[in-house]
Amino acid sequence: xxxxxxxxxxxxxxxxVAKTVSLDFNVSWVIVNPDGxxxxxxxxxxxxxxxxxxxxxxxxxxxxxxxxxxGDKSTSIHWHGMFQNGTxxxxxxxxxxxxxxxxxxxxxxxxxxxQNGTYWYHCHTDYCYPDGYRQALLVHDKDAPFxxxxxxxxxxxxxxxxxxxxxxxxxxxxxxxxxxxxxPIPDAFxxxxxxxxxxxxxPNTTYLLRIINTGNFIAQYFFIEGHNMTIVEVDxxxxxxxxxxxxxxxxxxRYSVLVTTGNSTDxxxxxxxxxxxDLMDTIPDNVRLNLTSWLVYDxxxxxxxxxxxxxxxxxxxxxxxxxxxxxxADRMPLxxxxxxxxxxxxxxxxxxxxxxxxxxxxxxxxxxxxxTLYTAMSTGEMNTQQVVYGEYTNPIVLKHNDVVExxxxxxxxxxxxxxxxxxxxxxxxxxxxxxxxxxxYLNDNLIIGYDPNNHTAFPQIPARRDxxxxxxxxxxxxxxxxxxxxxxAFHCHIxxxxxxxxxxxxxxxxxxxxxxxxxxxxHYAVCAAAAVPTAGNAxxxxxxxxxxxxxxxxxGDIPDGWTTKGIVSMAFTVLSAVLGITSLxxxxxxxxxxxxxxxxxxDSSEGEVATSNSDIAKQG
Ligand SMILES: *[C@@H]1O[C@H](CO)[C@@H](O)[C@H](O)[C@H]1NC(C)=O
Ligand SMILES: *[C@@H]1O[C@H](CO)[C@@H](O)[C@H](O)[C@H]1NC(C)=O
Ligand SMILES: *[C@@H]1O[C@H](CO)[C@@H](O)[C@H](O)[C@H]1NC(C)=O
Ligand SMILES: *[C@@H]1O[C@H](CO)[C@@H](O)[C@H](O)[C@H]1NC(C)=O
Ligand SMILES: *[C@@H]1O[C@H](CO)[C@@H](O)[C@H](O)[C@H]1NC(C)=O
Ligand SMILES: *[C@@H]1O[C@H](CO)[C@@H](O)[C@H](O)[C@H]1NC(C)=O
Ligand SMILES: *[C@@H]1O[C@H](CO)[C@@H](O)[C@H](O)[C@H]1NC(C)=O
Ligand SMILES: *[C@@H]1O[C@H](CO)[C@@H](O)[C@H](O)[C@H]1NC(C)=O
Ligand SMILES: *[C@@H]1O[C@H](CO)[C@@H](O)[C@H](O)[C@H]1NC(C)=O
Ligand SMILES: *[C@@H]1O[C@H](CO)[C@@H](O)[C@H](O)[C@H]1NC(C)=O
Ligand SMILES: *[C@@H]1O[C@H](CO)[C@@H](O)[C@H](O)[C@H]1NC(C)=O
Ligand SMILES: *[C@@H]1O[C@H](CO)[C@@H](O)[C@H](O)[C@H]1NC(C)=O
Ligand SMILES: [Cu+2]
Numbered sequence: 001x002x003x004x005x006x007x008x009x010x011x012x013x014x015x016x017v018a019k020t021v022s023l024d025f026n027v028s029w030v031i032v033n034p035d036g037x038x039x040x041x042x043x044x045x046x047x048x049x050x051x052x053x054x055x056x057x058x059x060x061x062x063x064x065x066x067x068x069x070x071g072d073k074s075t076s077i078h079w080h081g082m083f084q085n086g087t088x089x090x091x092x093x094x095x096x097x098x099x100x101x102x103x104x105x106x107x108x109x110x111x112x113x114x115q116n117g118t119y120w121y122h123c124h125t126d127y128c129y130p131d132g133y134r135q136a137l138l139v140h141d142k143d144a145p146f147x148x149x150x151x152x153x154x155x156x157x158x159x160x161x162x163x164x165x166x167x168x169x170x171x172x173x174x175x176x177x178x179x180x181x182x183x184p185i186p187d188a189f190x191x192x193x194x195x196x197x198x199x200x201x202x203p204n205t206t207y208l209l210r211i212i213n214t215g216n217f218i219a220q221y222f223f224i225e226g227h228n229m230t231i232v233e234v235d236x237x238x239x240x241x242x243x244x245x246x247x248x249x250x251x252x253x254r255y256s257v258l259v260t261t262g263n264s265t266d267x268x269x270x271x272x273x274x275x276x277x278d279l280m281d282t283i284p285d286n287v288r289l290n291l292t293s294w295l296v297y298d299x300x301x302x303x304x305x306x307x308x309x310x311x312x313x314x315x316x317x318x319x320x321x322x323x324x325x326x327x328x329a330d331r332m333p334l335x336x337x338x339x340x341x342x343x344x345x346x347x348x349x350x351x352x353x354x355x356x357x358x359x360x361x362x363x364x365x366x367x368x369x370x371x372t373l374y375t376a377m378s379t380g381e382m383n384t385q386q387v388v389y390g391e392y393t394n395p396i397v398l399k400h401n402d403v404v405e406x407x408x409x410x411x412x413x414x415x416x417x418x419x420x421x422x423x424x425x426x427x428x429x430x431x432x433x434x435x436x437x438x439x440x441y442l443n444d445n446l447i448i449g450y451d452p453n454n455h456t457a458f459p460q461i462p463a464r465r466d467x468x469x470x471x472x473x474x475x476x477x478x479x480x481x482x483x484x485x486x487x488x489a490f491h492c493h494i495x496x497x498x499x500x501x502x503x504x505x506x507x508x509x510x511x512x513x514x515x516x517x518x519x520x521x522x523h524y525a526v527c528a529a530a531a532v533p534t535a536g537n538a539x540x541x542x543x544x545x546x547x548x549x550x551x552x553x554x555x556g557d558i559p560d561g562w563t564t565k566g567i568v569s570m571a572f573t574v575l576s577a578v579l580g581i582t583s584l585x586x587x588x589x590x591x592x593x594x595x596x597x598x599x600x601x602x603d604s605s606e607g608e609v610a611t612s613n614s615d616i617a618k619q620g
Contacts, residue, residue, distance in 0.1 A: 018059035018112070023052070025077075028069040032132070035188035035195060038163040042132025043070065043123065050193035051135035053155060054121065056113050058141045064109045066101065073167075074100035074530065077109060078124035079137065080252060081236045081466050083422055087111040088373060088486030089519045091421055094125035095367040096489045096505065099527035099534070101125070107526050116141050117236035118155070118210040118254040127166050127495050130216035132193075134159075138210060139236075145329055146208070146232045146241075150258055153208035154199050156293075158222065158249060158273050159215035160186035166216075170499055174355045181348055181356025182281040183217055183496045189291055191273055197293040198303070201269075206260045207295075208232075211249060216495045219250040219276040219415065219469070221316040224269055224295065225306060229257035231326065235465035237424060238329035244321035248276070248434060250417035252467045252493040261297065269295035270306040274316065279414060322434040324427055326463040334458050335426055335479045338405035342396060345409040345449075346416060346470065346492075346502065351555035357500050358412075358492070364501030365491070366392035366554045368538035371527075372505055373487040376513045378535035382545040383510040390538025390551045394504035398482040400512060406490075407450045409475045416470040416497065420480070422488035422508070426462035429455055429477035434469070450475040467493060485509035485516050501554070 030044035045051045056062055068075050078092035090111045091097040101107045119137040122129035136155045141147065162169060162184065169184045191197050201207060209229070211222055223229075223246045231242040233256035247255055261269070274290035277283055292306045344360045351357050357364040368375065368390050376383045389395035398404060406425070408418060431448050455477075462479075470476050470492075491503035527534045536542035539551035 018061065019057070020061040020063055021054070021056050022063045023054070023065070025064055025066040026069050027066060027075060027133075029071075034190055034193050035161055037188060040163055041165065043075070043128065044132070049132055051133070053135055054137040056137075056139055058116065058139050058143075059112070059114060061110070061112045065106060066109065067106045068101045068103050071103050073128065074102050074125050075123050075128055075133065076101055076107070076125040077121050078421075079109070079111070079119065079121050080419075081115070081117075081119040081254075081424075082111065082113065083115065083484055084111060084486065085422075085484050086516055088422070088484075088488075088513070088517050089523060091486070091488075092124050093421060093489050095371050096421075096487055097373040098371055098523055099530045099532040101526050102530045105526045105529045106522065108520070108522055110520075113139055115139060115236050116144065116238055117233045118212060118256055119236060120157070120212050120214055120252075120254070122214070127170055127499050129214075130160075130162060130495055131166050134214045136210070136212055136214075144232075145238055146258060150206045150208040151202075153210060155192075155210040155212065156271075157190075157192055157212050157214045158220045159190050159193075159213065160218040160275070161188040161190050162216070163187045166495070170496075173496055174499060176354040179350055179354060179356055180281075181358075181500060183279075183494070185280050185282060185284060185287065186216075186218060186275075187287060189218070189220070189273065189275060189288065191271075191291055191293050195291055195293075196303075198296045199271075199294070200299075201261050201295045201297050203261050203265050203297055204263050206258050208256055209259055210254065210256050211247065212254045213249045213251050215251055217251065218279055219248060219417070221274045221276065221320060222247040222249055222272070224259060224271050226262070227259055227269060229259055231321065232256050232258055234323060234326055234463070235424060235467060237464045239463075240327040240329055242321070242326055246316060246320045248317070248320040248323075248469070250415065250467065250469045250493075252417060252419055253465070253469075259295075261295065265298045266301065268298060268301050268303060270304070271295060272306045276415075317434070320434060323465065323469075324430050324433060324459075324463055326465075327461050328464050331461050332426075332464065334428065334460055334462055335403050335481065337403070338479060339402040340398060340482075341405045341407070343407045343409075344504070346412050348412050348500075350558055352558055353555045355500075355555075357555070358497050358502035360394055360502065360504050363392060363394040363504070364554045365394055365503035365505075366501065366552050368393050369540040369550075369552060370533050370536055370538060372507065372538070373513070373517070374519070374527075374534045375537055376487055376507055376510045377517065377519065378542070379537060379545045381511075383507075383513065385546070386507075387548070388537040388545045389505065389507060390548055392552060392554050393538060396504065396506055397510060398506055398508045400482060400485065400509035402482045403479060404482055405477065405479050407452075407475065407477050408470055409449050410470050410473055413472045415472055416492040416494065416502065417467050418470055418476070418490065419467045419493045420478075420488065420490045420506075422484045422486055422506075423480045424464045424466040425468070425478035425480040426464050427468055427476065427478055428458040428462050429475070430468075430471065431474045432471055434471075448474045450477055482506075482508045485512040487513075
């Protein structure tokens with residue numbers, strides 16, 4: 001059972017100066033069956049799964065020595081939401097800030113935690129966290145504004161669950177046979193890595209619930225029958241108390257809520273989690289899309305399943321809390337007009353391989369030969385030049401302390417939970433708003449692009465968080481200050497979309513990186529073991545940093561004149577063809593032309609090629 005006594009935390013914290021929490025993680029495969037439906041291999045720690053929940057007090061140092069005992073798979077750990085201010089090399093994102101840790105290697109993560117709230121840790125190498133490598137990381141703070149308002153706390157991880165391994169699913173996902181980019185549908189859903197979980201409570205008592213979506217793909221609605229929740233924290237930012245009856249929790253998002261139990265003990269409370277069906281291209285009959293868990297205060301009273309067959313996602317969306325309206329408790333005001341503006345649009349496209357890719361503007365993220373941080377460390381004064389980071393990492397160099405405004409438009413019909421490493425951001429604009437009309441744009445070709453000359457007033461005290469839901473066919477505008485020199489990924493947290501390239505790279509104040517960051521020897525040793533170069537530009541050229549010859553490149557565009565419909569029908573031709581004919585059809589496309597016009601915020605005219613998944617669904 002996941003519980004942690006607030007009294008115990010307080011007693012400890014009162015007498016405590018910052019301490020070091022040291023953990024040894026021997027990572028290996030274990031077999032589990034958390035949904036009762038299928039045994040499968042997962043990534044365990046010290047032979048166990050679920051993985052250990054990490055509890056720290058604010059100010060503590062966390063040292064995790066990880067040994068990769070998997071035998072057949074590289075790995076790493078990202079500490080989701082940790083700013084890693086001065087410790088960029090501990091961020092855990094493979095090929096951004098470190099090399100993938102191959103089997104048989106060890107790697108020590110070592111950093112201090114001076115942040116509030118609810119976090120999680122997960123593998124950040126080649127789509128491995130949905131194989132079970134994820135768990136809560138909870139920061140306890142005796143000075144939290146709500147510290148004295150609850151008796152006890154519970155953490156609740158929500159996740160989708162697949163019976164097959166990510167490597168196998170990914171091979172099917174990124175393939176000629178999936179030209180529309182339909183994501184694999186989960187086989188089940190879990191709460192705290194199991195089902196039918198109970199939380200023992202007392203009547204007339206307030207509890208803190210920390211809710212984290214640790215899944216791969218599916219956002220979830222969360223509510224407790226007959227009870228309201230008071231939101232007090234979002235993604236590590238304390239908020240002014242906000243009442244909610246329903247939360248919409250997308251991948252990697254966190255909420256802390258206070259819940260007060262009722263005054264009688266004649267029934268147990270149903271905690272309901274329900275999958276956002278709008279994300280799924282098909283809804284199999286045999287998948288339980290919603291789970292009931294219980295706040296139990298009479299162990300003899302029955303545990304009834306919630307009756308929610310009458311509600312559908314639209315009903316849920318209509319009453320879900322709009323996180324845009326949250327007010328941070330520190331009341332940090334709207335940042336001033338930006339020094340640096342970035343405009344990007346999400347596209348789903350088919351490239352020459354015939355597979356479906358995600359692009360930000362015209363780039364599908366393709367990992368460099370040298371981890372980007374190591375390029376910043378080893379290219380001297382040239383590290384301020386975007387060119388050294390290669391074209392396909394989609395790099396943007398930021399000046400120290402610039403106010404950055406990021407306009408993100410969505411030319412796709414699905415939601416995308418975008419996450420920025422190293423920061424949280426102010427959410428200053430989003431259309432359409434979370435609410436009754438949020439899903440009206442699904443399967444619609446309408447694009448609401450952000451118009452800087454025609455928008456609603458920015459909030460004076462904007463919500464801040466580190467994962468924001470980008471609405472279907474809509475946009476979000478965020479601001480942050482580039483006050484954390486380092487290399488930071490900005491990506492969609494749906495792991496399928498990371499696999500299809502929905503990612504980019506900020507290189508923040510590169511001139512300050514070599515003096516502020518030092519890369520420990522064991523990190524370099526891991527690169528040597530993985531045969532990944534640690535110096536030079538994105539192409540590992542250590543002589544001419546502007547020469548990117550040999551860099552990893554994304555697949556070419558399909559030629560002009562080939563519509564999406566064409567590529568889809570080509571793929572289906574291939575599907576029904578014998579292997580020999582496959583290559584004929586494929587190479588018949590060889591006539592590569594110039595790329596279509598690059599996309600930008602004020603340019604919604606797509607070439608014949610680039611279209612969204614929903615377009616394809618309609619045409620096909
Ligand atoms: C890791 O665990 C495996 C078995 O689970 C064991 O064989 C191995 O010696 C351990 N390695 C380390 C470095 O602890
Ligand atoms: C949870 O309860 C449901 C309904 O009784 C049942 O179908 C399911 O198998 C249970 N899950 C587990 C993991 O035992
Ligand atoms: C962690 O980092 C601190 C500060 O740099 C250092 O003093 C300490 O020795 C490190 N611990 C380990 C286990 O590497
Ligand atoms: C929850 O909040 C709504 C709106 O403020 C209110 O109408 C309702 O009575 C509340 N429900 C409970 C169980 O407190
Ligand atoms: C973090 O907590 C401290 C109190 O411990 C508070 O003063 C500060 O505003 C909080 N910051 C955020 C971002 O929530
Ligand atoms: C809950 O509190 C109310 C009012 O303070 C009290 O009348 C009631 O007996 C309490 N119920 C329980 C089960 O303690
Ligand atoms: C018990 O709770 C109910 C429903 O919230 C409320 O109507 C009633 O007044 C409460 N009773 C006491 C004694 O507090
Ligand atoms: C909840 O689950 C039941 C049983 O699987 C299903 O009939 C219903 O449609 C689900 N409701 C939602 C909103 O997912
Ligand atoms: C971003 O787009 C807006 C129009 O949507 C334009 O005014 C602005 O100049 C663009 N900024 C950059 C850096 O491209
Ligand atoms: C401004 O935006 C609103 C809402 O999106 C739209 O109805 C209106 O036509 C726009 N006005 C101009 C001048 O573009
Ligand atoms: C990083 O630390 C510096 C002070 O060393 C501070 O000014 C800056 O705001 C911090 N940035 C973040 C994102 O924590
Ligand atoms: C993307 O567009 C930019 C600006 O037009 C262009 O310089 C660049 O070559 C394009 N990149 C790719 C991969 O096509
Ligand atoms: Cu996405």
